[in-house]
Amino acid sequence: MRLPxxxxxxATRWTVEGDPEHWAQLQALRRGRLPLQxxxxxxxxxxxxxxxxxxxxxxxxxxxxxxxxxxxxxxAADAGPWLVAARQELPALVATPAVVEAxxxxxxxxxxxxxxxxxRQWLEVLAAFQDPRVAQRLRRVVLEASRLAIEPxxxxxxxxxxxxxxxxxxxxxxxxxxxxxxxxxxxPGPLAWRRAALEGVALGLxxxxxxxxxPALQRLAEDLSSALAAEALDxxxxxxxxxxxxxxxxxxxLDPAVAERLQRRLQxxxxxxxxHGRQGGVIPALYCxxxxxxxxxxxxxxxxQALTAEAPAADAAFWLAAQRAGSITVVPLLLLPGExxxxxLPALVAxxxxxxxxxxxxxxxxxxxxxxxxxxxxAWQSLLGDVVREAAAGRPFAWLHHPLQGQLAQRFxxxxxxxxxxxxxxxxxxxxxxxxALDPEGPALLVPYGLAPSxxxxxxxxxxxxxxxxxxxxxxxxxxSVRTFLLDRLEALP
Amino acid sequence: MAPALSKIExxxxxxxxxxxxxxxxxxxxQGWDTLDEATLTIRLKWLGIFFRPVTxxxxxxxxxxxxxxxxxxQLEVLADAVDRCGEWGSADITTRQNIQLRGLLLEDxxxxxxxxxxxxxxSRQSGHDNPRNITGNPFAGIDPEELVDTRxxxxxxxxxxxxxxxxxxxxxxxxxxxxxxxxxxxxxxxxAFLPADRDGELGFTVMVGGFFSAQRNExxxxxxxxxxxxxxxxxSLAVLRHFERxxxxxxxxxxxxxYLVDELGLEAYREAVLAExxxxxxxxxxxxxxxxxxxxxxxxxxxxxxxxxGLHWVGLSVPVGRLDAEAMxxxxxxxxxxxxxxxxLTEAQNVLIVNVPEEGLQALLAEPLLQRFSPTPGPLMAEAxxxxxxxxxxxxxxxxxxxxxxxxxELERRLELPHAVRTHWTGCPNACGxxxxxxxxxxxxxxxxxGQMVEAVKIFLGGDMxxxxxxxxxxxxxxxxxxxxxxxxxxxxxxxxxxxxxxxx
Ligand code: HEM
Ligand code: SF4
Numbered sequence: 001m002r003l004p005x006x007x008x009x010x011a012t013r014w015t016v017e018g019d020p021e022h023w024a025q026l027q028a029l030r031r032g033r034l035p036l037q038x039x040x041x042x043x044x045x046x047x048x049x050x051x052x053x054x055x056x057x058x059x060x061x062x063x064x065x066x067x068x069x070x071x072x073x074x075x076a077a078d079a080g081p082w083l084v085a086a087r088q089e090l091p092a093l094v095a096t097p098a099v100v101e102a103x104x105x106x107x108x109x110x111x112x113x114x115x116x117x118x119x120r121q122w123l124e125v126l127a128a129f130q131d132p133r134v135a136q137r138l139r140r141v142v143l144e145a146s147r148l149a150i151e152p153x154x155x156x157x158x159x160x161x162x163x164x165x166x167x168x169x170x171x172x173x174x175x176x177x178x179x180x181x182x183x184x185x186x187x188p189g190p191l192a193w194r195r196a197a198l199e200g201v202a203l204g205l206x207x208x209x210x211x212x213x214x215p216a217l218q219r220l221a222e223d224l225s226s227a228l229a230a231e232a233l234d235x236x237x238x239x240x241x242x243x244x245x246x247x248x249x250x251x252x253x254l255d256p257a258v259a260e261r262l263q264r265r266l267q268x269x270x271x272x273x274x275x276h277g278r279q280g281g282v283i284p285a286l287y288c289x290x291x292x293x294x295x296x297x298x299x300x301x302x303x304x305q306a307l308t309a310e311a312p313a314a315d316a317a318f319w320l321a322a323q324r325a326g327s328i329t330v331v332p333l334l335l336l337p338g339e340x341x342x343x344x345l346p347a348l349v350a351x352x353x354x355x356x357x358x359x360x361x362x363x364x365x366x367x368x369x370x371x372x373x374x375x376x377x378x379a380w381q382s383l384l385g386d387v388v389r390e391a392a393a394g395r396p397f398a399w400l401h402h403p404l405q406g407q408l409a410q411r412f413x414x415x416x417x418x419x420x421x422x423x424x425x426x427x428x429x430x431x432x433x434x435x436x437a438l439d440p441e442g443p444a445l446l447v448p449y450g451l452a453p454s455x456x457x458x459x460x461x462x463x464x465x466x467x468x469x470x471x472x473x474x475x476x477x478x479x480x481s482v483r484t485f486l487l488d489r490l491e492a493l494p
Numbered sequence: 495m496a497p498a499l500s501k502i503e504x505x506x507x508x509x510x511x512x513x514x515x516x517x518x519x520x521x522x523x524q525g526w527d528t529l530d531e532a533t534l535t536i537r538l539k540w541l542g543i544f545f546r547p548v549t550x551x552x553x554x555x556x557x558x559x560x561x562x563x564x565x566x567x568q569l570e571v572l573a574d575a576v577d578r579c580g581e582w583g584s585a586d587i588t589t590r591q592n593i594q595l596r597g598l599l600l601e602d603x604x605x606x607x608x609x610x611x612x613x614x615x616x617s618r619q620s621g622h623d624n625p626r627n628i629t630g631n632p633f634a635g636i637d638p639e640e641l642v643d644t645r646x647x648x649x650x651x652x653x654x655x656x657x658x659x660x661x662x663x664x665x666x667x668x669x670x671x672x673x674x675x676x677x678x679x680x681x682x683x684x685x686a687f688l689p690a691d692r693d694g695e696l697g698f699t700v701m702v703g704g705f706f707s708a709q710r711n712e713x714x715x716x717x718x719x720x721x722x723x724x725x726x727x728x729x730s731l732a733v734l735r736h737f738e739r740x741x742x743x744x745x746x747x748x749x750x751x752x753y754l755v756d757e758l759g760l761e762a763y764r765e766a767v768l769a770e771x772x773x774x775x776x777x778x779x780x781x782x783x784x785x786x787x788x789x790x791x792x793x794x795x796x797x798x799x800x801x802x803x804g805l806h807w808v809g810l811s812v813p814v815g816r817l818d819a820e821a822m823x824x825x826x827x828x829x830x831x832x833x834x835x836x837x838x839l840t841e842a843q844n845v846l847i848v849n850v851p852e853e854g855l856q857a858l859l860a861e862p863l864l865q866r867f868s869p870t871p872g873p874l875m876a877e878a879x880x881x882x883x884x885x886x887x888x889x890x891x892x893x894x895x896x897x898x899x900x901x902x903x904e905l906e907r908r909l910e911l912p913h914a915v916r917t918h919w920t921g922c923p924n925a926c927g928x929x930x931x932x933x934x935x936x937x938x939x940x941x942x943x944x945g946q947m948v949e950a951v952k953i954f955l956g957g958d959m960x961x962x963x964x965x966x967x968x969x970x971x972x973x974x975x976x977x978x979x980x981x982x983x984x985x986x987x988x989x990x991x992x993x994x995x996x997x998x999x
Contacts, residue, residue, distance in 0.1 A: 020971060023923055027708065031746070088888045091550035096531045128550075130527050171551060173525050203551040205601055206523040231580045238578075238601045264577065320608045 014039075014048060022053075030057035040066055044073040055085035060093055064102045071110045079114070079121035090128035104129050111137070120161065127168035135172040142169050143180060149189035163196040170200025178208040182216040185232075191225055198231055205235060214245045221262075222252055229258045237265040243326045247494055268300040269325035269366070269494060270318050274332040274348060275452065276340065277306025284452035286477045287333070290486065297491045300325065307344050311351055319359050322366040328352060329493060330368065333486075335375035335449060337412050338404050345370065371493070376412075383485050384476075385420050388447055391473055395444035400427040402449075402456070424449065427456045446470055451477045503743050505532030506623065506663045511540025518607065522600040526551065540624065540662075542617025543603055546596075547888045552582050554886070555595045555606065556620040561630035561648040561672075562591025562839035566826035568613045569837060573822035575606045585822060587815035587843040589879055589928060590669070592620070592627040596886060618656060623664045625655045625734060629683075631674035632840040633792075636800040636807055636848055641689040641696060641786055644674035647723050654727035661734045665741030666749040669705070670730060672698070677791045679959035681713040682706060682931060684751040685733055688785035692720045699785045700729070700778075702763075703752035708923035711930045711965050712752050716783025717764055725776055732771035740766070790959040793876050793914065794846055796869045797855060807838070807848040808858055811871035813902075814880040814895045814919075815843025824863045832858035842877050842916075872906035873914040880919040881927035883938075890921030891938035892949045897975060898936075904979050909992040918957070918966075930965040931957045934985065941972030950974045953981070955989070 015022040028034050039058065042048030062070070070076060093099040107129075111122040123141060126134050145162045166184065169177055181204075184197030198220070201208065220232035233249070236242045246265055254262060271294070275287050287304045295302040301318045305311055314322075322328045330349055334341055352368045360366070374380055388397060403426040404413065417423045427448070446466060448457035453475050460472045476482045499507065514521070514537060526534060526545070534545045544554040557572075575595055576583035582597030598606070610616065620627060628651055630644030631637060651670060654660065671680040673688040680686035681704045690699035698721050704714030721729055733751075742749040742757075755763045771778060795809035817825075825845060829837050834849035845867070850858055859869065868875075881887070883894030898919040920927030921938040929935030935954030940947050950972045957966035973981050986992035 024708065027747075088547060091547045092531055092535045092545060094527060095529055095534070167551070171525075171527055173527065202599060204525065205599065206525065227581060234578050234580050238599065261577075264574070316608070317612050320605075320612055323608070324605060 014042065016049070016051075026053050026057045029054075032061065036061060036066075040070065043075040044069055046074050048075075050075040050078075050081045052081045052084035052088070055082055056089040059085060059089045060096070060099055062102055064106060067102050067106045071106050076110065079118045079125065083121045083125055086125040086128060090125070094128045094130065100129060104131060104134075108133060124164055124168065127165065127172070130172055132174070135169070135174045135177070138165055138169045138172060139174075139177060139180065141165060142184070145193075146180065146184050146187070146189075149184070149193045150187050159190055159193050163192060166193075166196035166200040167203050168200070170202070170204040173204045173207040175207055175209060177204075178212050182208075182212060185220060185228070186216060191228070194225070194228060195231075198228060198235075202231070202235055205238060210239065210241070214239065214241075218245060218249060218252075221249055221258065222254060224255075226255045226257050229255055230261055233258060233261055233265060241326055243267055243269075243324075243494070267321070267325040268298040269327040269329050270301040270303070270314075270321045271298070271490065271493070272328065272330045272352065273302060273304045273490075274330060274334065274345065275304060275306055276334065276454075277308035278454070279308065281306050281309025283309075284475075286452050286475065290477065290483070294487060294490050297487065305348065307340055307348075311348070311355070314355065314359070322356070323360060325366065325494075327366045327494075328356065328368045330370040331490065331493070332371070332373040333451060334373045335451065336401060336404055337373065337376070337409055338402065341373045345373075377489075379489070380485070381416065381419050383481070387476075387479060387481055388420060388445075388473075391447070391471075392445045397422065397445035397447060398443040399424050399447040399449050400456070400460075401425070402427065444470060445473065447473045448475070450475060451482075499743065500746065501532075502536060502623075502746065505536045508532070509537060510662050511537030511622075512618070512662065514538065515541055515607070518600075519604040522603060526553075526600050536622060539621030540619055541603075541607070542620040544594075544621055546886055548884070548886055549582075549597070551599065552579075552596070553598045553600060553603070555598060555603070555617050556588070557593050557595075557610075557615060557617045558620050558627050558652065559592050559615075559839065560628050560652045561634055561645045562632050562841075563634075563645060564593070564837050564839065565613075566830045566835040566837070568610075568615050569822055569826040569829075571609050571613050571615065573819050573826060575602065575609070576817075576822060577819035578602065579819075583819055585817040585819075586882065587812055587817065587839050587845065588627075589841050589843065589881075589926070590627040591629045591632060591839040591841055593817075593839070616656075619662075621667075623666050623668075625664070625668045625670055625730075628652050628655075629671040629680070629841060631672075631678055632794060632838050632846065633798075633807070634674050636802065636805070637675055638799060638801045639675050639677075640801065641676070642674045642723065644672045644678075647672050647687075647726050650724075650727045651730045654731050655734060660731060661738040664734065664738050665743045666746065666751075668734065668737065668751065672726065673785075673787055676786055676788050678787050679791050679963065680704075680787070681959075681963055682928060683714060685730065686714050687721065687726055688787050690720060690781065690783075690785040692779060692781055695722075697722045698726065699781050699783050701783075702733075703750075703755045705750045705752060706925040706928055706930055707747070707750065708925065709747050710752075711925070713963055713965065715755075715760070716781075717760070717767070718781055718783060719764065719768075719778040720781035721778055725778065728774050728776045729767075729771055729778065732774055732776065733767055736767050736770045788961050790916075791841065793842060793844070794840055795844060795871065795876055797859075800848070802849075804852050805848075806850045806852065806855060807833075807846045808850055808855070808869055809840075809844060809846045810864065810867035810869055811844050811876055812867050813871075813875060813899050814878060816895055821863070821866065825867075828858065828861050828863055832861075842879055844876075872902070873911040874902045874906055874917060876914050877916040878902050878919065879917070879927055879932070881921050883921045887921055889924055891940055892921055892951065892975060894919050894921040894927065894938060897978075901978055901982065905982055905986065908979075908983055908995060909986055910995055911986065912991045915986065915990050916957070929954050929957075931959060932966055933957055933990070934982070935966040939972050941974050943974040943976070948974045948976070951978060953985075955985075 015025045043050055107126045111119055111126055114122055123137055127138055142165055149159055170181055181197050181200045185194050217232045217236045221229050223229045236245045249262055277283050283304050283306050291302040291304050300321045303312045332345055349368055349370050356365050401424045413424055450457055460466055542556050546554055576585050579597035584596045586594050588594060628648045630648040634644045669683040670685045671683040673680050683704050686701040687698035688701055700717040700719045701714035702717045704712055741754050795811055798807050800806055829835050829847045832850050832854045833847045836848050838846040878898055880895045880898040884890035916932050917934045918927050918929045918932030919936045920929045929937045935957055936951040939950045939952045941950035953970040954966035955969040958964040
C-alpha cells in the first residue's frame with residue numbers, strides 16, 4: 001500500500017479543543033495531510049493532552065514502534081480518552097492488517113500491566129480486535145461479573161462499567177462463549193446486564209450452536225421483561241429453521257405485545273396444491289379460485305400443480321416466501337390412495353427439492369414437506385359423511401369413485417364405506433358406456449367422489465346415463481361447506 | 495507518472511461493491527468483523543448498506559426513492575424491516591426525499607434486499623461516490639402550481655444512471671435534482687435542472703456545481719444550456735461520465751463538481767460536457783440561465799387542494815424526520831385507508847398523504863397518528879431540518895435531532911411567530927443538515943463554558959431560497975447548548991417578529 005503524500009510544514013501550530021480551526025486541523029491530520037511526528041512528540045512529552053479527537057485522528061496511521069512509545073509514555077496513563085477514541089475509530093479498522101499489526105500486541109502487553117480500573121478500560125479498547133487471547137481475557141472478566149450480577153443487591157454501578165464488554169464478547173464469535181452469554185441473558189440479574197448479554201448474542205448470531213441457542217431464545221421469549229422477550233423473538237426469526245422454533249411458541253404464555261410480535265414474525269410457507277388436472281394439463285378454474293383466496297388469507301403464495309402437466313413456474317416472490325418461511329408444503333388434494341399418491345407424489349416432491357436447490361443458494365434453501373393426501377384426513381371423511389347425509393335427506397344414495405387396484409386401496413374403500421355407511425361404486429368408463437352397477441330402483445342421489453368436474457362425473461349428466469329422477473351432486477368443491485372446510489384447514493397449515 | 499491513488503480510490507478501483515450482493519448471506523454468516531475496512535466502510539455502500547461505527551454490528555440501509563414517491567406496500571416492507579430490529583430499529587426521512595433504516599444486523603440484508611426488490615424498491619448506489627437519490631417536486635402530478643411533472647423525468651434519469659454502462663466509480667458523491675414548480679429551490683445540487691423557457695417552449699436550464707461541505711459552500715451556477723425533458727437522462731449521463739474521467743481523485747476535499755468547473759473554467763467545462771453529450775447523440779441549446787423558480791419551497795403541510803378536482807393532499811410534520819416501525823406501518827395504513835396508498839416525502843423531512851377525496855378528509859384528520867405527526871405544526875417545527883446527530887454519526891459534536899426537537903418545542907412554548915422560520919440543524923461542519931440554507935442554521939461545535947468544554951452550536955443567519963438565493967452566514971461561533979434557548983428566543987424576537995406568549999415569563 002502506498003502512503004498518502006505528507007505535506008511537511010515547518011511550524012505546525014497546534015490547535016486545541018474549542019479552537020475554531022481545531023476541527024479542520026484534525027481532519028487534515030486524519031487524512032494524512034499533516035506530519036505526524038510533531039504530534040507524537042507532543043503527546044509523548046506531555047506537551048499535548050491526549051484528547052480523544054486527536055487520538056482518533058492518529059489511530060489508523062501509527063506503526064507498532066510509535067504505538068509502543070505512546071503506550072509507554074504519560075499519554076497512556078489514563079485510558080479514558082483512548083477508550084472514547086477507540087469506540088469511535090476502531091470498529092471500522094479492526095480487520096485492517098496494518099492496524100492489527102500496529103496495535104494488538106502492544107495493547108495486549110499494556111493491558112495486563114495496568115491497575116484494575118484502567119485494565120478494564122484498556123480491555124474494552126483491546127476487545128475491538130478479534131483474537132482468541134482477547135476473547136479469553138474478556139471471558140474471564142465477564143464470568144466474574146456474571147457471578148456478581150446474580151447476587152441480590154449487586155451494585156449496579158460496578159456492572160454498569162462492564163456492560164459494553166458483553167456485546168464485545170459476542171463480537172469475538174467464539175462458539176465456546178454461547179453458554180456464558182446465553183446464561184447472562186437468561187439468569188436473573190439487572191435488566192441492563194441481561195440486555196447487554198443478549199446484544200452480544202445478536203452480534204455473533206451465526207456463531208452459536210443452534211441446539212443451545214434455540215431453546216435459550218425460546219425461554220427468553222417468555223421472559224417477564226418484554227424488551228428481552230421481543231429481541232429474543234426477533235433473533236429466532238432470523239435463524240435458519242427459525243419459523244419452526246417460533247411456531248412452537250404459539251402455545252406458550254407470552255406477554256400480549258410479544259404475542260403480537262410473534263404473529264408478525266410467523267411466516268406461512270408457500271403451498272403447492274396437487275390436483276389431478278384434466279386432459280392436456282388443464283386445471284379446473286375452481287382450484288385456481290381456491291388458490292387465489294388461500295394465498296390472500298395466508299399471506300403467502302399458493303401454486304396449483306396438475307399431475308397431468310409440468311410443474312408450474314415458481315416466481316421470485318414464491319422463493320422469497322419459501323426462504324423466509326424455511327419451507328414449502330406440498331398438499332395433495334387427491335381423494336384416493338391410487339397410483340398418483342403412491343408413485344407420482346414422491347416424484348413430484350423430489351422435483352420441488354431439486355428446484356429449490358437450483359433456485360436458492362446453499363444453506364438458504366427451505367425444506368420441502370408434504371401432507372397426507374386429502375382423502376385420508378379423518379376430518380375430511382367425517383365432513384363428507386355429513387355433507388352426503390344432509391344432501392340425501394334420508395333418501396338412499398350412492399357414491400361413485402375412480403376404480404382402484406391393490407389391497408391397500410381396497411382396505412381404504414372399505415374404511416370409507418364404514419364411515420359413510422354405504423359401499424362405494426367404481427365408475428369404470430366415462431361417457432355413455434358408463435355402466436353403473438346400480439339397482440335402477442336404487443338411489444335417489446348420486447355422489448361423484450371428486451373435487452372438481454371430471455369426465456366421468458360430467459357424463460353422469462348425459463342423456464340416458466342415469467334416470468331423470470336421480471339427483472347428481474355437483475363437484476364437491478362447488479359445495480360451500482367443502483370449500484369453507486378446505487380454506488380453513490389449508491389456511492391453518494404452517 | 496500517475497499520481498498515487500488514495501486509499502479510497504484504491505478500494506473502489508479494486509472491486510465494485512455491487513458485486514457483493516450475491517454474497518450478502520454468506521458475509522452475514524461469517525460476521526462483519528472479518529470484513530476488511532474497504533468492504534465494510536466503502537464497498538457495501540454501493541448496495542446502500544452503511545456500517546455505523548457508533549453502533550458496530552447495527553447497520554443502516556439507505557434507499558433510493560426517486561422524487562420522494564413511496565407506496566404503502568413499499569413502506570410496509572420497510573416498516574417490517576425496522577420492526578424486526580426492536581428497540582434498535584428506527585428510520586429517518588432525509589433531506590433528499592429519501593428514507594434510511596437503522597439498527598439492522600448484517601443477517602437482515604439478504605432478505606431485506608429481496609423483499610425490497612419484490613415491491614420495486616432499491617437501495618443501490620445510495621451512498622459514497624455515487625449519484626444520490628434524485629429529487630423532484632414533492633407535489634409532482636398533483637400540484638396546482640406545477641410547471642412540469644418531474645416524476646417521469648426523475649425516474650428516467652435514475653434508470654439511465656443505474657444502467658450497466660453508467661459510471662460506477664465517480665470521484666465523489668453527486669447530487670441531481672429536477673425542478674417542476676416555481677418553488678423548486680435546488681441550487682444545493684451538483685446538477686440541477688430548473689424549468690425554463692426557450693423560444694416559448696418550456697424545458698430546463700442547467701445549473702451546476704452546488705454543494706455544501708466543511709471547506710466550501712456553493713450554490714449551483716448556470717451552465718448556459720437548455721434541454722428538453724427527454725434529454726435530461728442522456729445529459730446527466732454525459733455530465734457523470736465526464737466527471738468520472740476528469741474529476742479530482744487526489745484530494746477528496748477538492749473533488750466535488752464545482753472544483754472541476756473551477757479548474758477547467760465554465761466555458762471549457764461546458765464545451766467538454768457538450769462534446770461528451772454529443773458522443774451520446776445529444777445536442778443542447780445555449781441559454782441565458784433565466785428560469786421559472788422564483789420563491790422558497792412551500793412546506794406543503796396541512797390540507798392542500800390538488801390539481802385534480804375533489805382531491806387533496808395532507809402534509810404531516812414528522813418532527814426532525816424521525817420514524818419508528820409503528821409510525822411507518824401506521825402511515826402506510828392511513829395512506830391506504832384515506833388516500834390512494836401513495837405517500838410523498840419532502841426535503842424538509844415531512845410526509846404527504848396524497849389523493850384524499852374531499853369526503854375522506856375529516857376521517858383522515860381524526861386519525862390518532864396525526865396527534866404525533868401534525869398537519870398544523872408550530873411555525874418552527876414545520877420547517878426544522880436536522881442531520882442524524884451523535885446517536886448514530888461519529889462525527890457529530892452534539893445530539894442533533896434530540897436537541898433540535900427539544901429546543902424547537904421549547905421555543906414554540908415561549909413564543910408566538912407570525913410566520914414559519916426555517917431552522918437547519920447539523921451535527922458538525924460536514925453540513926449534512928444544510929445549515930447554510932436555513933434562515934437560522936445551527937452547527938454542532940464545542941465551546942468553553944465556565945472553564946469546561948461543553949456541547950455548543952455555531953449560529954448562521956440569513957439563508958434565503960427565494961428569487962435571490964443566499965447562503966446563511968456565521969453569526970455566532972459558539973453558543974453552549976445550555977444557553978441556546980434564550981439566545982434563539984432573542985434572535986427570533988429581534989429579527990423574525992416573534993412575541994413572547996403572555997403565559998411565559
Ligand atoms: C388424461 C387422462 C386422465 C384423466 C383426465 C384422469 C382423470 C381423473 C380424475 C378427475 C380423477 C379424480 C381425482 C381425485 O379427485 O382424486 C382421477 C383419479 C384417478 N386416476 Fe385418473 N385420469 C387420467 C389418467 C389416469 C391414468 C393414466 C391412470 C393410471 C395410471 C389414472 C389413475 C387414476 C386413479 C388410480 C385415480 C384414483 C384417485 C387417486 O389416485 O387419487 N388416471 N383421474
Ligand atoms: S453533519 Fe456531521 S454530524 Fe451530521 S450527519 Fe453529517 S457528518 Fe454526521
